[in-house]
Amino acid sequence: AQTVTQSQPEMSVQEAETVTLSCTYDTSESDYYLFWYKQPPSRQMILVIRQEAYKQQNATENRFSVNFQKAAKSFSLKISDSQLGDAAMYFCAHLNRDDKIIFGKGTRLHILP
Amino acid sequence: GAVVSQHPSRVICKSGTSVKIECRSLDFQATTMFWYRQFPKQSLMLMATSNEGSKATYEQGVEKDKFLINHASLTLSTLTVTSAHPEDSSFYICSAAQVYEQYFGPGTRLTVT
Numbered sequence: 608a609q610t611v612t613q614s615q616p617e618m619s620v621q622e623a624e625t626v627t628l629s630c631t632y633d634t635s636e637s638d639y640y641l642f643w644y645k646q647p648p649s650r651q652m653i654l655v656i657r658q659e660a661y662k663q664q665n666a667t668e669n670r671f672s673v674n675f676q677k678a679a680k681s682f683s684l685k686i687s688d689s690q691l692g693d694a695a696m697y698f699c700a701h702l703n704r705d706d707k708i709i710f711g712k713g714t715r716l717h718i719l720p
Numbered sequence: 721g722a723v724v725s726q727h728p729s730r731v732i733c734k735s736g737t738s739v740k741i742e743c744r745s746l747d748f749q750a751t752t753m754f755w756y757r758q759f760p761k762q763s764l765m766l767m768a769t770s771n772e773g774s775k776a777t778y779e780q781g782v783e784k785d786k787f788l789i790n791h792a793s794l795t796l797s798t799l800t801v802t803s804a805h806p807e808d809s810s811f812y813i814c815s816a817a818q819v820y821e822q823y824f825g826p827g828t829r830l831t832v833t
């Protein structure tokens with residue numbers, strides 16, 4: 608069965624500093640998609656970044672970047688220059704061949720002013 | 721970007737009654753939509769996959785007679801919680817699939833008294 612594991616229930620980072628959220632996953636598929644979603648207090652799910660497994664290059668979106676290690680099945684999210692608005696729940700997710708998204712349990716990120 | 725709406729955003733109903741939640745893709749057509757349930761401080765749990773023009777497929781443990789799903793058009797899926805009980809109180813989120821990505825609605829908070 609496909610699983611997504613986020614081992615950090617909560618993390619804190621000082622404003623303007625860099626933080627890395629960890630994620631590992633398990634799949635037997637060779638081609639798939641991975642995502643990081645942000646869920647602020649409004650509870651609207653917001654796509655932060657997407658990685659296609661067949662691409663070796665790590666995805667980057669402004670201050671957000673990933674470290675995708677396919678062999679290790681690791682997909683961490685790095686947030687640079689953390690801002691107060693980054694405070695939220697972050698979910699790592701895997702899209703399988705049935706178009707179903709499997710979510711990790713989430714990491715709550717606190718930004719310290 | 722693609723926009724998905726949900727209606728209502730919050731609803732309170734009495735135990736034993738039924739309540740319908742609508743999910744609409746506003747600017748694209750979605751042959752597949754998904755329904756999730758999220759308990760407080762937990763991750764999203766996939767309930768069912770809604771396919772336009774065919775029966776929904778339910779995840780293991782989800783009662784199809786209790787959670788009726790209808791995907792009548794390419795832009796509308798509905799979830800009806802029948803004979804609601806207090807334990808059905810939760811946050812329900814829908815998403816619409818478009819090319820290896822899912823766009824999420826803002827969610828519906830259901831409270832059953």
